[in-house]
Amino acid sequence: MSAFAPEVRSRLEVDAKEIIARYPRSRSALLPILHLVQAEEGFVSPDGIEFCAELLDLTTAEVAAVATFYTMYKRRPNGEYSVGVCTNTLCAIMGGDQIFSTLKQHLGIGHDETTEDGTVTLEHLECNAACDYAPVMMVNWEFFDNQTPESAVQLVDDLRAGTTVTPTRGATLCTFKQVSRVLAGFYDGRADEGPAAGPATLAGLQIFREQQESDEGKDGAT
Amino acid sequence: MTITLTPVLSRTWDEDRSWTLEVYERFEGYAGLRAALTKTPDQVTQIVKDSELRGRGGAGFPTGMKWGFIPQGGDKPVYLVVNADESEPGTCKDIPFMLANPHELIEGAVIASYAIRAAQAFIYVRGEVVHVIRRLQRAVEEAYEAGYLGTDILGSGYDLELTVHAGAGAYICGEETALLDSLEGRRGQPRLRPPFPAVAGLYASPTVINNVESIGSVPSILRNGAAWFAGMGTDNENPKMRSKGMTLYSLSGHVTRPGQYEGPMGITLRELLDLTGGVREGHELKFWTPGGSSTPLLTAEHLDVPLSYEGIAGAKSMLGTKALQIFDETTCVVRAVLRWTEFYAHESCGKCTPCREGTFWLVQIMRRLEDGRGDEEDLQKLLDISDTILGRSFCALGDGATSPITSSLEYFRDEYVAHLEQGGCPFDASAATLFQGSTTGAAAR
Numbered sequence: 001m002s003a004f005a006p007e008v009r010s011r012l013e014v015d016a017k018e019i020i021a022r023y024p025r026s027r028s029a030l031l032p033i034l035h036l037v038q039a040e041e042g043f044v045s046p047d048g049i050e051f052c053a054e055l056l057d058l059t060t061a062e063v064a065a066v067a068t069f070y071t072m073y074k075r076r077p078n079g080e081y082s083v084g085v086c087t088n089t090l091c092a093i094m095g096g097d098q099i100f101s102t103l104k105q106h107l108g109i110g111h112d113e114t115t116e117d118g119t120v121t122l123e124h125l126e127c128n129a130a131c132d133y134a135p136v137m138m139v140n141w142e143f144f145d146n147q148t149p150e151s152a153v154q155l156v157d158d159l160r161a162g163t164t165v166t167p168t169r170g171a172t173l174c175t176f177k178q179v180s181r182v183l184a185g186f187y188d189g190r191a192d193e194g195p196a197a198g199p200a201t202l203a204g205l206q207i208f209r210e211q212q213e214s215d216e217g218k219d220g221a222t
Numbered sequence: 223m224t225i226t227l228t229p230v231l232s233r234t235w236d237e238d239r240s241w242t243l244e245v246y247e248r249f250e251g252y253a254g255l256r257a258a259l260t261k262t263p264d265q266v267t268q269i270v271k272d273s274e275l276r277g278r279g280g281a282g283f284p285t286g287m288k289w290g291f292i293p294q295g296g297d298k299p300v301y302l303v304v305n306a307d308e309s310e311p312g313t314c315k316d317i318p319f320m321l322a323n324p325h326e327l328i329e330g331a332v333i334a335s336y337a338i339r340a341a342q343a344f345i346y347v348r349g350e351v352v353h354v355i356r357r358l359q360r361a362v363e364e365a366y367e368a369g370y371l372g373t374d375i376l377g378s379g380y381d382l383e384l385t386v387h388a389g390a391g392a393y394i395c396g397e398e399t400a401l402l403d404s405l406e407g408r409r410g411q412p413r414l415r416p417p418f419p420a421v422a423g424l425y426a427s428p429t430v431i432n433n434v435e436s437i438g439s440v441p442s443i444l445r446n447g448a449a450w451f452a453g454m455g456t457d458n459e460n461p462k463m464r465s466k467g468m469t470l471y472s473l474s475g476h477v478t479r480p481g482q483y484e485g486p487m488g489i490t491l492r493e494l495l496d497l498t499g500g501v502r503e504g505h506e507l508k509f510w511t512p513g514g515s516s517t518p519l520l521t522a523e524h525l526d527v528p529l530s531y532e533g534i535a536g537a538k539s540m541l542g543t544k545a546l547q548i549f550d551e552t553t554c555v556v557r558a559v560l561r562w563t564e565f566y567a568h569e570s571c572g573k574c575t576p577c578r579e580g581t582f583w584l585v586q587i588m589r590r591l592e593d594g595r596g597d598e599e600d601l602q603k604l605l606d607i608s609d610t611i612l613g614r615s616f617c618a619l620g621d622g623a624t625s626p627i628t629s630s631l632e633y634f635r636d637e638y639v640a641h642l643e644q645g646g647c648p649f650d651a652s653a654a655t656l657f658q659g660s661t662t663g664a665a666a667r
């Protein structure tokens with residue numbers, strides 16, 4: 001038996017069974033259940049691994065082999081906010097490298113380290129599919145577009161001061177644990193928050209609308 | 223001549239609450255599904271074949287043909303898996319698409335599932351985009367409530383379950399067979415082919431895997447007809463030498479107006495830059511990727527090459543995901559290539575030796591060169607190692623890792639040599655940033 005307290009375990013079991021029911025074969029539930037245990041503990045602990053193994057009839061070695069393969073599963077308690085800076089080539093060159101080194105200095109921590117107050121875990125990220133908003137940061141997997149070293153420092157200061165922070169394209173910031181629950185497939189009712197798109201997403205559409213207007217203008221003149 | 227944009231997938235993105243069913247239905251939402259359900263599954267597949275839609279996930283395989291490979295009438299269930307893992311560096315189209323209009327993808331998934339006779343479909347979305355996942359989750363809920371998913375869809379007798387599945391951070395899971403292993407609850411490592419997924423995919427059952435944009439294009443084809451779709455794009459007598467339909471071009475980097483531009487296949491980068499204000503003011507184009515970091519770099523010489531499968535192939539590169547990453551003359555190509563190489567080495571799943579060992583050594587040599595500790599022989603070593611990886615790796619990640627190296631050596635050998643001669647990087651990294659002068663920082667890693 002895993003070492004979760006009985007009431008925690010029975011609560012998680014209900015959720016885990018709901019996850020398993022979504023798939024034709026139970027093992028497919030492993031990734032979401034790992035997100036679920038991360039939502040409980042803020043990382044994937046040995047207890048969490050045992051819980052997954054028991055529920056899915058796997059060995060703990062099998063579960064651990066999967067958990068360590070994926071970068072989103074944390075092996076140590078994560079801060080309340082995962083603060084990621086994209087340092088893949090495009091963002092890095094546009095300023096991501098400078099942002100990341102500024103944050104390291106400002107927070108006094110390195111990659112995959114957490115501030116002493118437990119609020120911020122700093123990471124460098126690979127391309128997060130937002131290159132048209134470079135340089136890009138992600139906080140708890142929400143988009144913070146078009147960042148500068150100054151805006152990045154302000155952002156982490158706000159997070160540490162408990163000031164409400166709103167992503168550029170996303171919902172009001174949730175904690176790392178809350179977000180992990182969404183990743184496990186439990187919708188939190190926040191889809192209607194935030195915009196449909198940012199300016200770069202709409203750049204083509206906007207030019208198209210301008211083209212149309214000017215065509216109509218011409219038609220009107222003839 | 224200025225090109226005309228053709229917003230189809232993007233047509234609703236500037237509407238208030240564009241992600242909701244209510245808005246989507248005002249823009250012919252689910253009309254493509256209604257049209258599909260009046261036809262037989264094989265007729266739907268034929269329409270997609272006739273449209274000449276090719277996969278938008280990188281490889282450009284004909285979508286209708288892929289559906290046609292699914293053996294029918296066997297006793298195994300058939301699955302559709304939508305590849306929403308979007309992680310190829312530079313690629314940023316599927317994520318904003320799903321954020322703004324998840325319903326068009328869901329509609330496409332229902333049509334595709336109907337065509338291949340699947341009763342269960344999955345959307346495998348990368349985990350690092352929580353708001354996109356929320357929008358998908360809510361849209362799936364809405365689609366069930368409205369009878370577009372579940373049992374007896376729109377009274378047709380057709381049943382489909384659709385599950386949104388979040389990944390957990392691993393580029394390799396975008397490779398279709400690694401994605402299947404991941405969806406089965408395993409480490410995401412590519413599988414040996416054959417058997418191909420069409421025969422033995424998810425749970426060893428026949429499976430179609432398609433990119434978000436491919437599936438998202440299907441509703442418009444059903445609404446407007448195959449001829450409408452094939453009326454856009456490039457022409458040639460040989461079907462393999464033409465590219466049809468509209469597509470999302472993602473412009474990023476040192477440009478005046480980065481963003482998503484939906485236009486016909488076969489426009490040129492010059493046309494797109496002319497339309498959008500060009501390279502950032504006071505600078506000029508140095509190099510660019512046509513379709514993500516795994517597609518060989520191109521230069522200003524290639525501004526007039528049509529952005530089509532055949533056009534870019536003719537320039538010794540690949541259209542890939544149409545991720546147009548633009549770099550101006552302030553960018554050090556060695557630094558850029560080093561960072562991509564570090565990415566491939568980090569993301570190599572380790573299953574095969576050429577890629578695992580090769581990418582490791584490529585990083586060591588590239589680091590030496592960027593720091594000015596390399597020598598002339600290193601340039602040949604880069605090419606030799608690339609040669610061992612290319613075509614000998616188990617999956618296309620290994621091949622992709624060699625693209626930036628070999629293409630940059632082809633076009634910018636002098637710049638590598640300048641690093642050797644000067645004993646370091648001749649570029650000022652701060653000049654390449656968007657906030658030049660405000661901060662100077664050392665390299666991040």
Ligand SMILES: Cc1cc2nc3c(=O)[nH]c(=O)nc-3n(C[C@H](O)[C@H](O)[C@H](O)COP(=O)(O)O)c2cc1C
Nearest residue numbers: 277278279305307308309396397398432433436618
């Ligand atoms: C390393 C690697 C990563 C890939 N990542 C993606 C991805 O994120 N999304 C995607 O659609 N295809 C990706 N692909 C391509 C898929 O293997 C596959 O060709 C594609 O999903 C098929 O869909 P399509 O025919 O609709 O393009 C990747 C391939 C490789 C080798």
Ligand code: SF4
Nearest residue numbers: 572573574577617620
């Ligand atoms: S080429 Fe690289 S990523 Fe692909 S299977 Fe081999 S080691 Fe894994």
Ligand code: FES
Nearest residue numbers: 086091127128131
């Ligand atoms: S390179 Fe940073 S989001 Fe793509």
